[in-house]
Amino acid sequence: MESATTVSGGGAKWWRSAGARRQRSSWLVWVLAAILLAMVVPPFLYLLQTSFYNRSLDGTTLTYTLDHYIGLFTNPRFFEHALNSAWYSAGSALFAIVLGVIQAWIVERTNTPLRQYVFLFSVISLGIPDVLYTVSWILFFGRSGPFNAVMASITGANPGDPAFFDVYSVWGMIVIEGVGWTPLAFLLISSVFTSTDASFEEASTMSGATVRNTFRRITLPLAKPAVLAVAILIFIRTFESFEVPALVGVPGKFYVLTADIFTEVNRTMPPNYGVASAFALGLMLIVIGMLYFYGRATRRAEQFQTITGKGYRPRPLMLGKLRYATAAILVLFFFFIIVVPLSMIVWTSFQPFYRSFSVAALDTLTVKHYIAAFNSREVKESIFNTLYLGVGASLLTVAFSMICAYFSVRRYRGGWLLDQLATLPIIFPSIVLGVALLRVYLNIPIALYGTVLSIILGSVIRYIPYGMRYAYAGIMQVHTELEEASSISGARQMTTFFRVVMPLITPALVTCALFIFLIAVRSLSLPIMLAGPNTQVLSVTLYFYWLDGRLPVTAAIGVSWTAFMMIVSTIFYIVGRRTGMSVR
Amino acid sequence: MLKVENLWKQYVTEDGTPGGGVFGANFEVAEGELFTLLGPSGCGKTTTLRSIAGLEEPDRGRLALNRVDIFNSDKRVAVPSYDRDIGMVFQSYAIWPHMTVFENAAYPLKVSRNKRMSAGEIRAKVQAVLKTVGMEDYIDRPATQLSGGQQQRLALARALTREPKLLLLDEPLSNLDAQLREQMRAELLRLQRETGVTSIYVTHDQSEALALSDRIAVMNLGKIVQLGTPKEIYQRPTSEFVANFIGKTNLIHGNVHANVGVNASAKVSTPIGDLLAYFTAAIPAGARIGVVIRPENIDIQAAHAAPPAGMAAENRFEGVVEREVYLGEIEEYTVVVGKDVRVTVRTSPGKPIGVNDKVMVHFPPDRTIALIEE
Numbered sequence: 001m002e003s004a005t006t007v008s009g010g011g012a013k014w015w016r017s018a019g020a021r022r023q024r025s026s027w028l029v030w031v032l033a034a035i036l037l038a039m040v041v042p043p044f045l046y047l048l049q050t051s052f053y054n055r056s057l058d059g060t061t062l063t064y065t066l067d068h069y070i071g072l073f074t075n076p077r078f079f080e081h082a083l084n085s086a087w088y089s090a091g092s093a094l095f096a097i098v099l100g101v102i103q104a105w106i107v108e109r110t111n112t113p114l115r116q117y118v119f120l121f122s123v124i125s126l127g128i129p130d131v132l133y134t135v136s137w138i139l140f141f142g143r144s145g146p147f148n149a150v151m152a153s154i155t156g157a158n159p160g161d162p163a164f165f166d167v168y169s170v171w172g173m174i175v176i177e178g179v180g181w182t183p184l185a186f187l188l189i190s191s192v193f194t195s196t197d198a199s200f201e202e203a204s205t206m207s208g209a210t211v212r213n214t215f216r217r218i219t220l221p222l223a224k225p226a227v228l229a230v231a232i233l234i235f236i237r238t239f240e241s242f243e244v245p246a247l248v249g250v251p252g253k254f255y256v257l258t259a260d261i262f263t264e265v266n267r268t269m270p271p272n273y274g275v276a277s278a279f280a281l282g283l284m285l286i287v288i289g290m291l292y293f294y295g296r297a298t299r300r301a302e303q304f305q306t307i308t309g310k311g312y313r314p315r316p317l318m319l320g321k322l323r324y325a326t327a328a329i330l331v332l333f334f335f336f337i338i339v340v341p342l343s344m345i346v347w348t349s350f351q352p353f354y355r356s357f358s359v360a361a362l363d364t365l366t367v368k369h370y371i372a373a374f375n376s377r378e379v380k381e382s383i384f385n386t387l388y389l390g391v392g393a394s395l396l397t398v399a400f401s402m403i404c405a406y407f408s409v410r411r412y413r414g415g416w417l418l419d420q421l422a423t424l425p426i427i428f429p430s431i432v433l434g435v436a437l438l439r440v441y442l443n444i445p446i447a448l449y450g451t452v453l454s455i456i457l458g459s460v461i462r463y464i465p466y467g468m469r470y471a472y473a474g475i476m477q478v479h480t481e482l483e484e485a486s487s488i489s490g491a492r493q494m495t496t497f498f499r500v501v502m503p504l505i506t507p508a509l510v511t512c513a514l515f516i517f518l519i520a521v522r523s524l525s526l527p528i529m530l531a532g533p534n535t536q537v538l539s540v541t542l543y544f545y546w547l548d549g550r551l552p553v554t555a556a557i558g559v560s561w562t563a564f565m566m567i568v569s570t571i572f573y574i575v576g577r578r579t580g581m582s583v584r
Numbered sequence: 585m586l587k588v589e590n591l592w593k594q595y596v597t598e599d600g601t602p603g604g605g606v607f608g609a610n611f612e613v614a615e616g617e618l619f620t621l622l623g624p625s626g627c628g629k630t631t632t633l634r635s636i637a638g639l640e641e642p643d644r645g646r647l648a649l650n651r652v653d654i655f656n657s658d659k660r661v662a663v664p665s666y667d668r669d670i671g672m673v674f675q676s677y678a679i680w681p682h683m684t685v686f687e688n689a690a691y692p693l694k695v696s697r698n699k700r701m702s703a704g705e706i707r708a709k710v711q712a713v714l715k716t717v718g719m720e721d722y723i724d725r726p727a728t729q730l731s732g733g734q735q736q737r738l739a740l741a742r743a744l745t746r747e748p749k750l751l752l753l754d755e756p757l758s759n760l761d762a763q764l765r766e767q768m769r770a771e772l773l774r775l776q777r778e779t780g781v782t783s784i785y786v787t788h789d790q791s792e793a794l795a796l797s798d799r800i801a802v803m804n805l806g807k808i809v810q811l812g813t814p815k816e817i818y819q820r821p822t823s824e825f826v827a828n829f830i831g832k833t834n835l836i837h838g839n840v841h842a843n844v845g846v847n848a849s850a851k852v853s854t855p856i857g858d859l860l861a862y863f864t865a866a867i868p869a870g871a872r873i874g875v876v877i878r879p880e881n882i883d884i885q886a887a888h889a890a891p892p893a894g895m896a897a898e899n900r901f902e903g904v905v906e907r908e909v910y911l912g913e914i915e916e917y918t919v920v921v922g923k924d925v926r927v928t929v930r931t932s933p934g935k936p937i938g939v940n941d942k943v944m945v946h947f948p949p950d951r952t953i954a955l956i957e958e
Contacts, residue, residue: 202639203678203739205665207692208746217695221682303728304681 025413032404033414036421039461043428043436050439051277068278077260078282085256088173088249089238095178097231100185103333107186108193111316112326118333119190122183123573125337127565129522130180130243131542132558135551136344137176138248141167144356145344168252177244179336181234188233192226196304226301232294236287240429242525247546257283258431258525265435265529273439280432288427342562349555369556379557381534382541385452386521386561389537392452393459394516398509400460401467402475406501409475422468425461433462434529441530450532458530459520466519467512474508475501507578514572518565585782586613586636586750591645593631606631606642607806613750613784618776620785622793623803624829629786632803633752636784637672638665649749666695671743671781672752675759677735679727685738686710686723692746710745716775717741733764740772744779751776751783757792769795790830794818802826818878822864824955827876834882834927836875837957843869844954852954856922859947860898861954872957879930881951884917887942899947903927905939919945 051069053062072078107115141147143163151157151164166172200222204214245259257279264276319326348354350365373379401422408419428436437458441449448454478501486496524539531540538561545554588611595603606628613619621629634640635655636647644657649670654663671692680688689710693701701709714720717737722730730738736756743751756772757765773796776783787793793800794814801811802825810817810826821827824835838854846866851858852873861875883895887902903921910916915933918926929945937943 197676197678199674199676199678200680202637202665203672203674203680203742204691204695205639206637206670206672206752207695207742208666208669208697209691209695210664210666210697213695217691218680222680224682 023411023413026407028403029407029412029414029418032400032407033417033421035400036404036418036424036464039457039464040421040424042440043433043461046439046443047277047280047432047436050273051281054274065274068274071275072278072282077255078257078279081255081257081260082282082286084170084254085239085258088170088177088245088254088256089235091170091174092177092181092238093231093235095174096181096185096234097189097227099178099182099333100189100230101227102329103182103186104190104193106326106330108190109316110319110323110326112319112323112330114327114330118186118330120570120573121334121338122186123576124566124569125183126518126522126572127567127569128341128562129524129539129542129558129565131247131524131539131546132345132554132562133180133341134176134243134247135542135546135554135558136341137179138167138172139344139348139354140340141165141172141175146356149356166252168248168254170249170252170254172252173244173248173254176248177238177241180244181238182333183337185230185234188230189223189227192223192230192301196222222304225297225304229294229297229301232290232297236290236294239290240283240287240431240525242431242528243523246524246543258429261431261435262525262528265438273435276435277439280429280435283429284427284432287429291427342559345555345558345562348552349559351552354551369552370560373553373556373560378536379541382536382538383561385535386538388452389455389459389527390517390521392456393463393520394513396456396460397463397467397516398471398513401464401471401512402505402509405468405471405475406497409472410480419468419472423465426465428462430462430523430525431529433458434526437461438529450530450535452535452537455527455530455535455537458526459516462526463516463520467516470508470512470515471505474505474512477508478504507575511572511576514568514575518569518572522565585615585617585650586784587646587648587651588612588632588636589646589648591632591635591642591647593628593635593640593642595631604628604631605806606635609645609803609806609808611801611808611811613782616780616782617798618773618783618785618796620787620793620797620800621803622787622790622800622830624788627803628806629788629803630754631806633754633784633786636750637670637752638663638668669746669748670750670752671746671748673736673739673743673754673756675755677739677756677759679730679735679738679742681728683727684723685714685719685725685727685730688727688738689714689741689745692742696746710741713741713745714738716744716778717771732760733768736760736768737771740775744775744781747779747781749782751781753783753785755787756785758787758789765792772796794830802829804829819951820862820864820953821876822955824874824876824957827953827955831878832928833876833878836877836925836927838873838875838954840867840871840873840954841869843867849949850954854925856901856925859952860949861952862950863954865956867954867956874955874957875952876955877947877952879916879928880914881948882927882929883946883948884919884929884931884935884937885944886937887944889944891944891946895946896949899949899952901945901947903943903945905937905941905943908937908939917943919943921945 052064052066054065054067055062103118106112107118139145148163148165152161155164157164201214201218204218209217240258242258242262245256246262249256250259261276261279261283264272264279349369350367351361352364352366352368355361404418404422408415425433437454441454448457482500482504483496486500487493491499521537522539524543527537527540528543531537538557542554542558545557588609591606591609594605594607604626609628609632621632623629631640635642638654641662642655642657645655646653646657647655649668653659653661654668655661680691683691690706693706693709711720711723714723717740719734719737719741722734727735727738739756753772757768760768769792785793785796797814799811799813800817801808802817803809804825810822812820817826818830821830827833827835836854836856836859838852838859840850840852842850844850844863844867846863848863849860850863852861852875854875859875867873885891891900901921903919905917906920906926907918908915910933913933914930915935917929917931917937919929921927927945
């Protein structure tokens with residue numbers, strides 16, 4: 001009866017409509033949707049409310065006001081700083097993209113020696129905490145740092161002259177942030193190169209086009225949308241970034257929006273939540289606008305990346321002697337992405353007080369900062385807090401996104417809603433989410449304010465979109481029939497999930513957990529908003545030590561922590577290779 | 585027209601062990617011919633095609649197009665793909681998604697270095713070519729909005745716009761569904777006949793090869809194992825591999841007692857008795873023989889019926905029907921002949937023969953092929 005009407009739909013499609021009719025449902029979907037809503041909606045509402053109200057000085061009464069928004073438009077600061085943000089982000093994105101494309105092209109399209117190691121060091125570099133990474137670059141480019149010393153000896157400048165390169169400037173910010181994004185730009189762009197069907201280029205050659213013509217008319221236009229998408233992504237993430245603006249921009253008096261929000265909340269007494277919230281909403285609006293363009297660019301890029309046919313790997317370009325030059329370029333990248341940042345902090349950590357590289361300084365090497373660091377209760381506590389944060393955030397995020405992704409991939413009733421809701425948090429820049437959650441925690445009766453748990457929950461919200469993408473891809477690889485075979489064998493749905501689905505997607509989930517661990521513990525912007533005085537995590541501790549001028553201790557802690565994180569990122573690299581999942 | 589001499593290409597896998605490839609292919613393609621390379625996956629047919637295209641560099645050998653070397657390992661000649669003047673249709677079609685239909689088809693004319701054409705000439709030429717493949721109405725459509733069949737037509741048009749000396753087709757129909765495939769097959773044949781372009785076609789589908797080709801080269805394990813017209817290949821296979829790969833076949837083991845020359849008939853002793861068979865290769869006395877015969881070439885009738893007039897007296901055997909399968913346009917019987925030799929017979933349906941009936945089967949001697957056992 002039912003089937004008779006659907007069959008008349010014609011052709012081979014009848015079973016699809018029949019399948020759609022039998023949509024499975026589960027109460028768990030609605031529970032998960034409710035949890036996701038509870039994660040996303042309150043922060044947003046509190047942010048909105050805070051931006052429209054003034055609190056009396058004793059903190060008891062609220063009065064409705066538009067002042068914060070009027071301030072936004074009358075005080076030129078907001079637009080000036082938004083423009084600063086844009087300028088800094090555009091510069092960094094361009095910098096990272098150019099370096100990333102060069103690296104990806106050398107690795108994917110030529111026969112340069114050593115090219116197989118670029119993936120490894122790109123992934124390993126993810127282990128360096130953002131604060132530490134920024135600090136080492138400041139040391140490298142600083143007034144008395146090695147870069148300016150070398151440049152001074154070349155230009156023959158006198159000790160009193162201004163430095164060749166002033167790191168505390170927008171240029172310093174662009175270089176540091178740009179180099180920081182280079183590994184990710186490389187990983188994303190090289191996957192663009194590998195996922196584009198080689199026969200597109202071969203068809204051009206067979207049409208009579210020379211190598212140069214093919215590159216200009218086919219390779220570049222085909223890669224353009226994807227490279228553009230990566231550029232927009234880096235632009236957005238830089239726009240949201242906090243570490244470089246706080247460590248380089250603020251002392252250099254180059255202010256961007258994220259630094260403003262931080263200043264209003266953490267460096268103003270009493271905290272100016274109203275203005276911060278208005279700024280935060282403004283920042284969010286800009287980010288949402290850019291995410292729209294990002295979505296359009298990725299859709300266009302995906303159209304170009306349909307892999308069909310036999311997938312011949314294109315023959316790499318034989319470079320001849322030139323390949324030693326390209327190898328030298330790769331070594332240079334390795335230097336700038338790993339060696340320079342690490343050597344600066346390693347050197348500093350062994351010196352009694354900060355001094356530049358010199359042979360004389362070799363006599364004063366000492367391990368006292370390491371001893372001091374490991375005897376400090378504060379440091380030990382923040383190491384443990386960081387581990388709690390990393391493990392807690394990654395496990396929670398993975399477990400939660402796995403279940404959401406399952407319902408979504410298997411098209412349960414309401415599954416699409418889970419997918420949408422779990423992707424929603426990407427509209428919150430970390431610093432904005434920090435302010436918003438702060439408002440939530442201050443206003444709810446549960447004692448979450450200032451706890452490690454509050455940072456974990458914040459991180460889960462922040463990283464669920466990433467977890468979702470990994471889990472989604474993992475479950476997509478499990479064919480429905482594998483589950484159906486289990487059901488036919490008599491297993492109940494729960495049993496099927498735990499005995500068939502889980503084992504098959506475990507590698508993907510492990511990769512995902514490691515990735516989230518890495519990004520959760522290296523970031524500063526969310527913890528600095530949420531951490532209380534007794535619940536510091538390492539990134540925050542490092543930041544305050546640096547502000548206090550305790551440089552060698554900062555470096556000693558940083559070196560130890562980075563060594564540990566590099567092991568984690570190497571495991572991530574190995575597991576990721578095995579499972580075929582890389583960084584997104 | 586195209587001459588392939590001793591083409592050799594060995595692939596090496598990532599861990600250093602030798603992979604597939606082509607090991608000494610020799611053949612010639614005549615002007616206007618549709619020549620097919622047929623074989624299972626990994627037999628080297630695509631490698632051969634890509635070597636002709638210049639997308640793969642052979643280890644050694646010689647390729648000549650119109651008596652001019654395009655590749656010669658002895659003389660160190662390797663003309664780059666873009667200077668070979670060869671058109672190619674890819675398995676994935678490789679229609680550039682960032683261009684319209686017109687831009688795709690016009691590309692070879694725009695990038696060509698020796699034939700400069702004005703914009704008007706290009707437009708006219710592209711329109712004409714798109715018309716021959718039935719795509720003239722889609723000329724300004726973005727390539728991303730084309731169906732599989734339309735992409736296929738466009739890929740063909742693009743390969744033909746600059747009127748190449750040679751057209752290469754790499755499994756062009758394998759991504760289409762069954763109905764469309766048959767339609768495109770007919771269209772392909774029509775176009776090839778109309779344009780007269782010399783073509784090399786690669787496929788693993790034997791029915792496609794039989795329907796399209798002037799000549800077929802059957803490949804296996806990197807070597808050409810038989811080369812001939814579709815009829816020769818089908819009716820006179822020279823090896824068990826070819827007999828099995830192209831259509832269903834029966835195989836009966838046996839041996840010969842005397843030397844037999846090529847293209848001669850001789851008796852082969854088998855478990856069911858002596859069989860008069862046709863020899864496609866010279867075979868020495870005492871050799872183990874495989875006799876192959878296609879199911880549709882075997883005559884079958886009820887045992888008590890009188891044999892039709894003119895049927896040769898040889899190769900008649902009694903048997904019992906073990907199984908009967910009705911396949912619509914044909915009926916398939918499994919007949920046990922002698923003690924335990926099973927023979928598959930295909931015939932038009934409607935014969936009054938059923939399971940357990942005694943039957944008489946007859947193997948026509950000129951369709952009963954004797955091969956050296958592999």
